[in-house]
Amino acid sequence: MEICNNYLNEDSFLKIAHKYVDVFKNSEVALWGKGKQINVLLKYCKDLNIKYIIDKNAALSGKTKICNKEFDVFSPQKLLQDKDKGIKIIVMLAGSDYEDISEELFKMGFNNNDFCCAYDYVVAYNIINNNKLVVPNLELIVTTVCTLKCKNCIAKIPYFDKSKIFHRPFEKLKTEIDNIFNKFDYIGRFQLATGEVLLHPELPKIIEYVALNYKDKYDHFTFVTNGTIVPNDEKLSYISKYIDFIQISPYFNEELKGLLKVDKLIEKFKKYQISYLYGHYATGRELPKWNDIGDMVTNQNRSNEENIRIYQKCLMNVCKCISDNLIYPCTAACYSALKGDNCQDTNINNRDFVSVNSTKMDIARYYLKSSNCDFPLICDRCLGIGPTINKILVPAAEQIK
Ligand SMILES: C[S@@+](CC[C@H](N)C(=O)[O-])C[C@H]1O[C@@H](n2cnc3c(N)ncnc32)[C@H](O)[C@@H]1O
Numbered sequence: 067m068e069i070c071n072n073y074l075n076e077d078s079f080l081k082i083a084h085k086y087v088d089v090f091k092n093s094e095v096a097l098w099g100k101g102k103q104i105n106v107l108l109k110y111c112k113d114l115n116i117k118y119i120i121d122k123n124a125a126l127s128g129k130t131k132i133c134n135k136e137f138d139v140f141s142p143q144k145l146l147q148d149k150d151k152g153i154k155i156i157v158m159l160a161g162s163d164y165e166d167i168s169e170e171l172f173k174m175g176f177n178n179n180d181f182c183c184a185y186d187y188v189v190a191y192n193i194i195n196n197n198k199l200v201v202p203n204l205e206l207i208v209t210t211v212c213t214l215k216c217k218n219c220i221a222k223i224p225y226f227d228k229s230k231i232f233h234r235p236f237e238k239l240k241t242e243i244d245n246i247f248n249k250f251d252y253i254g255r256f257q258l259a260t261g262e263v264l265l266h267p268e269l270p271k272i273i274e275y276v277a278l279n280y281k282d283k284y285d286h287f288t289f290v291t292n293g294t295i296v297p298n299d300e301k302l303s304y305i306s307k308y309i310d311f312i313q314i315s316p317y318f319n320e321e322l323k324g325l326l327k328v329d330k331l332i333e334k335f336k337k338y339q340i341s342y343l344y345g346h347y348a349t350g351r352e353l354p355k356w357n358d359i360g361d362m363v364t365n366q367n368r369s370n371e372e373n374i375r376i377y378q379k380c381l382m383n384v385c386k387c388i389s390d391n392l393i394y395p396c397t398a399a400c401y402s403a404l405k406g407d408n409c410q411d412t413n414i415n416n417r418d419f420v421s422v423n424s425t426k427m428d429i430a431r432y433y434l435k436s437s438n439c440d441f442p443l444i445c446d447r448c449l450g451i452g453p454t455i456n457k458i459l460v461p462a463a464e465q466i467k
Pocket residue numbers: 212218219220221260261262263290291292293314315353355356357358359451462
């Protein structure tokens with residue numbers, strides 16, 4: 067069941083959102099998958115009647131304990147047994163993983179009203195029931211400085227003017243962090259973004275400030291590194307104390323051999339007991355190929371319908387990104403604004419982002435893609451990420467010569 071995909075005024079949004087929330091609240095529910103968002107769902111959608119968890123991996127069947135509650139874990143076959151009893155399914159994965167599971171559910175005879183995505187559900191449930199802003203994720207830009215020059219960097223960092231390459235100062239970030247957590251009641255994954263976060267000289271102050279002041283307002287605090295920097299002992303001890311885990315990007319290109327220090331980095335992470343994932347955040351799979359997202363400047367002149375489709379299916383906009391108190395649909399849109407490519411375009415500026423000073427309802431609707439625009443205009447300048455919308459694959463982290 068989708069809540070998004072419409073240009074809606076607030077009254078019709080509320081009507082649709084209430085219906086969407088109630089369908090799952092008033093039914094027995096199975097959760098498909100045990101992704102990290104499950105903690106947010108269990109904590110912030112308390113009156114859901116969760117019967118069990120579905121996992122395709124038969125080896126995981128049995129019992130599992132999450133947030134001090136014990137759940138039975140079954141294979142998808144169990145859903146067929148409970149289909150006639152009206153079981154509803156909340157899928158704990160987003161993006162193309164959600165698409166894949168939707169396909170399976172359709173094949174099993176479930177229809178669109180029988181399942182939804184947890185990433186949307188937690189937002190809708192909390193804004194409708196408690197006027198709380200609870201979201202799956204948010205990325206805060208802390209730097210545009212990087213050690214590499216990836217030709218197809220999603221953030222276009224190698225193409226920034228020198229004047230726009232800098233670490234955002236802690237004092238400025240501090241105010242923005244306060245603004246974020248004064249507005250958001252809970253964030254599943256709070257991520258520092260990038261360039262290369264480990265280069266930021268004030269990283270210890272930033273992560274300590276977030277963790278000491280707002281630990282109860284997020285589930286996990288994390289960032290991604292390209293594996294070229296081995297931080298000093300001061301940084302490592304702060305990371306160890308306050309960061310929940312770090313993702314090391316899986317770059318294996320020959321041309322990076324002299325630059326990557328992943329072995330040394332992992333050795334240090336082990337020494338400091340820092341959790342890390344050497345691979346993709348959601349799946350742990352290697353990412354040998356990237357999508358080429360285009361130059362983010364040239365309009366593709368697609369139809370509105372096609373842009374809406376791209377916006378709905380793009381994997382990038384699963385994670386919202388904030389810079390200078392403005393929330394953008396994705397990392398690429400945020401960096402495009404920082405780079406200044408589209409800053410003269412008042413259409414884009416008036417429509418594509420939402421301020422952290424807006425109401426909780428407006429921000430929730432932005433997350434649900436149900437605000438007063440059916441797609442951000444920047445989408446027409448982007449080729450998007452993900453198998454269903456972009457077939458142009460390029461080697462990950464290929465360097466500009
Ligand atoms: C912009 S990078 C910044 C973090 C760090 N500098 C790095 O490269 O790991 C954040 C993530 O986006 C991924 N990424 C960058 N460009 C991409 C693209 N065109 N398609 C898919 N993923 C991309 C990187 O592999 C990394 O995991």
